[in-house]
Amino acid sequence: MLDYYKLLNIRRTANSEEVKKAYRLAALFWHPDKNKSPQAHQKFIDISEAYNILIDPHRRVVYDELFQSEMEINLTPKPNASHHSQKHKQSTYEEWVREERSKAEKISIISSDKILTEGFHFIDQYGLFLLLIAMFIFMIIVFSNK
Amino acid sequence: MATIHYTKTFFQSPSHISEDTYYSIKQELAKNPNFIIAEGETFSEHFSGLLTIIKIGLGASLLFVIAESLGMSERSVLFNLLAFCGGIGFLAALVCGFNLMLEGPSFATYVKERDEYFSRMRYAIINSNTYNEFVKMFY
Numbered sequence: 293m294l295d296y297y298k299l300l301n302i303r304r305t306a307n308s309e310e311v312k313k314a315y316r317l318a319a320l321f322w323h324p325d326k327n328k329s330p331q332a333h334q335k336f337i338d339i340s341e342a343y344n345i346l347i348d349p350h351r352r353v354v355y356d357e358l359f360q361s362e363m364e365i366n367l368t369p370k371p372n373a374s375h376h377s378q379k380h381k382q383s384t385y386e387e388w389v390r391e392e393r394s395k396a397e398k399i400s401i402i403s404s405d406k407i408l409t410e411g412f413h414f415i416d417q418y419g420l421f422l423l424l425i426a427m428f429i430f431m432i433i434v435f436s437n438k
Numbered sequence: 439m440a441t442i443h444y445t446k447t448f449f450q451s452p453s454h455i456s457e458d459t460y461y462s463i464k465q466e467l468a469k470n471p472n473f474i475i476a477e478g479e480t481f482s483e484h485f486s487g488l489l490t491i492i493k494i495g496l497g498a499s500l501l502f503v504i505a506e507s508l509g510m511s512e513r514s515v516l517f518n519l520l521a522f523c524g525g526i527g528f529l530a531a532l533v534c535g536f537n538l539m540l541e542g543p544s545f546a547t548y549v550k551e552r553d554e555y556f557s558r559m560r561y562a563i564i565n566s567n568t569y570n571e572f573v574k575m576f577y
Binding site: 330404405408409410411412413415416417419 | 472480481482483539542543544545546547549550
């Protein structure tokens with residue numbers, strides 16, 4: 293389990309404003325559009341996951357509990373330490389993580405360069421069609437004013 | 439009569455890669471899954487100059503619009519300076535925008551076709567065991 297607080301470089305008692313501020317700084321630094329290092333993509337997904345879990349008070353409580361119990365298990369391993377509700381929380385948490393990671397994956401591939409390339413490619417493909425539409429709209433405006 | 443010169447870019451598939459190149463790329467991909475087969479210019483890298491001028495030009499004209507909407511005195515030096523910079527900036531952005539509209543579309547298509555070609559090649563190299571298998575799969 294990732295340590296979200298360490299990832300965003302905030303205290304465990306940080307409020308939502310501090311989480312937001314830390315996320316903005318981290319996202320700006322790690323967005324693959326801005327950071328060309330090979331680990332940027334993974335880091336961006338990790339910090340997006342951290343932000344989306346910590347910003348939701350309910351999810352944050354569940355995460356804190358699970359993280360705490362994982363730390364305790366690591367310190368003093370006990371067999372059958374996880375009971376039913378713990379297992380339920382764990383699976384819910386895993387579901388959130390999957391959801392947030394897939395969202396972050398989609399966001400990370402959006403870059404200004406991709407938008408420009410796609411936009412101009414569209415113009416290249418449908419340039420004539422767009423020109424005809426523009427002329428048609430222009431003619432409608434001209435004739436409606438007469 | 440004035441003539442406008444501009445560059446139209448097309449993607450031409452490169453010739454077949456050799457067996458040695460195939461195995462060296464395969465080795466590199468095994469070592470580093472993020473290995474880039476052929477590094478090429480991206481759209482914003484190619485047009486970085488034009489895009490910077492457009493950004494600065496539009497920024498300067500936006501500053502003038504803000505000054506105008508704030509009701510700054512037309513006699514003040516700052517307002518005149520902003521008007522001058524805004525005008526020059528807008529003109530520069532317009533010229534660069536026109537140039538971008540001429541060269542951008544074909545370059546964007548080139549970038550897309552190039553990236554598609556090399557991502558297909560990457561897939562074929564990863565998913566083939568021998569050079570012959572790769573040739574059959576990819577070409």
